[in-house]
Amino acid sequence: MLVWNYGSKLRYETEVKQKLSMDLMRELGPNLGTIRAPGIGLLYNELVKGIPAIFGHFLTTLPAIHSMIIFVCIKYVPVPVVPQGERFLFRRVCPKGYHIFRCIARYGYKDSRKENQQAFEQLLIESLEKFIRREAQERSLESDGDGDGDSDYEDDSSSTRVLIAPNGSVYSLGVPLLTEYIDTSKHISEASTSEEANPGTPGDPTSSDAEQSLERELSFVRMAKESGVVYLLGHGNIRARKDSWFIKKLVINYFYAFLRKNCRRGTANLSVPHSHLMQVGMTYMV
Template identity: 25%
Template sequence: MASRLKSKLEDSQFAKYALLVASMFCAAMVIGDGVLTPCISGVYKLINKASWFPSETVVGISIVILIGLFAAQRLGTERVGSCFAPVMCVWFAINGGIGLYNLLKYDPSVVRALDPRYIVRYFSRNGKEAWISLGGVVLATTGSEAMFADVGHFSVRAVQLSMCVVVYPALVLAYLGQVAFLTKNPHLVADAFFKSIPGTLYWPVFVVAILASVIASQALISGTFSIVQQSHSMGCFPPVTIVHTSSKSPGQIYVPEVNWLLMVACVAVTVGFQTTAGICNAYGMAVVMVMVITTSFLVLIMVMIWKVNLLLVVSFVATIGTTELAYLTSVLYKFPQGGYLPLTFAGVLMLIMYTWSDVQRRRHHYELHHRISPDEDSIGAGATTHQSLSRLPGIAVFHSDGDPAPLHGIPPVFKHYVANIPALHSVVVLVSIRTVHVARVRVEERMTFSRVGPPEMRMYRCVARYGYEDGRRRSGESGHVAFEEMLVKVLMEFVRANAMGLELVEEIEVIQRAWDDGVVHLIGEYEMIAGEGSGFWKRLLVDWGYSLLGKIVWRRSGPRVFDLPCSRTVRVGMTYQL
C-alpha cells in the first residue's frame, strides 16, 4: 500500500504541486507565528498587570521590549540561550510549585479533571459555546507547533526530555492549581494566574513571567531563522545572509535581513491592534493551521516511510487529527476578529516562495538542457565565425553560483562568453563553491580538481568546500589572494598526480607561467525572462514577480565571497529564456 501510494503521488503532477504549496504555506505560517508570538508576549503580560498605565504607554513599553529582543539576536542563539536557560528553569519551577501549593490548599480533588470524560460532559452541557471556547483553549498549547523548527537548534532527545520531564508536568500542576483556586474564587476567573499567586511571590513571579514571555518569543524567532535557512537550501527562498553563531551546532544561526523584517512587522502589529484580543485570534489561527498541516504530512510519512500499521494510522487520525480539526473550525469562527492576519501574511510570503522556487526550477532545467560537453569542439562551437580560439596569458577563474549543473557539464554562460569573445586564457578553472554543514573543512580536503576536455585545453573543474566558520583568508592577507594561492597549489598537485613525463613538465610550466601572468575572475550574471510564446501567468511569474524579487534581493556571488578586486573581475551577462 505504501508503494502504491508513493507511486501515485510521484506520478501525479497535481499531487506534487499540492504538497509543495502546502509545505510553503506551512513554512510561511510558522514565520507568521514568529511575528505574532513576540507581539502577544510583549503586550499581554504588561496589559494584564499594568492597567494603571495608559494604553499608549503600554504599547510604547512593548515596542521597546520588542526592539531590545530583536537587537539581541545578533549575539546568537548560543549566547542568548545560555542567558535564558536559568530563567526557564525558574519559570517552570514556579509554575509547578505554585500549582501544587494551590492544589493542596484549595481542593486536591480537582485532579479528577484529568479524566477525559469531563470533555464530553463539557461539550454536552455547553454546546456551541463550548465549541467557540476552543479558540481560547488552544492558546494553552501554543509553542508546541514550533518544536519541529527548534529541532534544528537542539537535539531531538533534548526536546523530548525537556517536554516530558519538565514542561508537561509543570504545566499540568499549574493548571490544576488554578482550577483548585477557582473552586473557591470563581469571580477571579478572568485573571486566575496572577490572582492565584501567594502575595509574597507576586512581584517576583511577575518579573519572571515577563522574562519567560521574551524567551517564548526567542524560540519562535530562532525557529523562523531555521525555516528560512531550510527553505533557501531547497531553492524555495531568495538568498539571505546566514550567520552561524555556534561552532558546536550548525543549526544555531542568525539571519540579519529576516530579523529586522520581523522586528518591523512586530512593531506594526503591536501598534495596529493595540490590545491582545485581535492578536490572540490571529495567534490561534497561525498555531492551529501549522498543527493541522504538520499532522497531515505526518500521516503521509507514517504510511510511506515509516510504514506504520494501518490500524495505528487510523487511530492517530481519529484522535489527534479530529481534535486539531475541531480547534481549526473554532479559530476560523474568529476570522474577522484578527484571524485574517496570519492567513494574509502567509499568502504573501508563500507567493514569494513559490515564485522564487518555480523560476529556480525552470533555470535548473534550462542549464541542464543547454550545458555543453567538455570537449574541444563543443567548447569552441560558439565561435562559429572564427577558425579557432585564441589563448591569452594568465589564469581565468570562472565562478559558478553553486548550481548543480556545472558539475555535470560546462554551464551555458561559458559558451555565451566564448561566442562573444573567442578567446580563452592559457589556463581555465571552473570553480563551484560549496558551503558544507560543518564548522571547518580540513585544508587538504578543501579543494578537489578534475580535468575538463583534452589535456591540451588546460581546463579544469574545481569544487571548493568551506565550513561555515572557515576563514577564507590568512592574517594580513586579502581573501582572494589566499584563495588564488591555494587554488594554484592544489591544481599543481592534481597535475603531478595525473600526468607523466614530458606532459607533466609542460603542463606545470604552463600553469606556472599563467600564474605569473596573473589571475582574472569571471562572474556569471543572469537575467530570467519568459520564452517566446509563453502564456500570461508564466510572464507574470517570470518577467514581473521574479524580476522584482531579483532587484530587491542582494545576490551574493564570487566578488562578495572573496572580496575580489574590481580591476581583475569580469562580469559575463546572459539572458535565460525560460
C-alpha cells in the first residue's frame, strides 16, 4: 500500500505539472491545429481542472481529433449512492467554438460500475444538454447585454473554479466534492417564473440570437452523438530518472510497475467494446 500510494502520488503530481496551458490552446484555435472529425471523444484522466498532457499527446500522434471532446474524470465520494441527477458535473473548458467540456463522474461506494455502455452514454449526453441549457439560462439572466458569453469557461488564471450539475447545483473546485454545496435551482426557477411573468419584447434581437445559439449548440451535440462516441484512454506510466536514487528506481521501476501491470484497468469497469476504444501510452520521468 505504501508503494502504491507513493507511486500514484508521484504520477498525479507529474500530470498536474505537465498539463497544457490555456494560452497554448488559444494559439491552436478552435480546430486545435488539426482536423476535427465528427463524433464525441471521451478522454479519461484524473485531473479535475486543467488540460491533461495526454491530450497534447493525442494531438501530436493522431492526424485528427473529434469534433467534441469531453474530459471525463471518475471520482469516488464518501457517500453510499450518488443520484443519477447529480452523477455528472460539467464545466466548459475552452470558449464555445472549441466544443470542449469537463465532466466529473461521481460514484458512491455502493454504486455499481457494471452499467451498460449505451445507458452511460445516454445519461452523459442528456446531462450535457441540461448543462448547456442551464448555462444559457444563467447567462441570459446575469448578462447586461454587453458580454459575449465566452468568458465562463475554465481558465487556470481564473479565481473562480466551479462545476455545475444538471440539477443546478454549483460545486467549487477549490474544495473536495460534496463539501461545498450551493443549491441554485430555487433561485433559477424563481428567476424563470418572473421572466415568464414579464416577457421581453417579441422582437428583441438579443434574446433571439441567444436562443438560436443555444439551438445550434444542442443540434451540434446531437449530430456528434449520432456520429459515434469513442473512448480515449491514456495510460500514463512513470519511470524514475537515471539520476534518481537506487531505492527510488527499485520502488518505481519494479514494485510500482508490477502493481500497475496487475491492477484492474478502467476498460474492464467501463465494458467498452474494442471498436469504440482507443488507447495511447505516455511515460513520465519522475
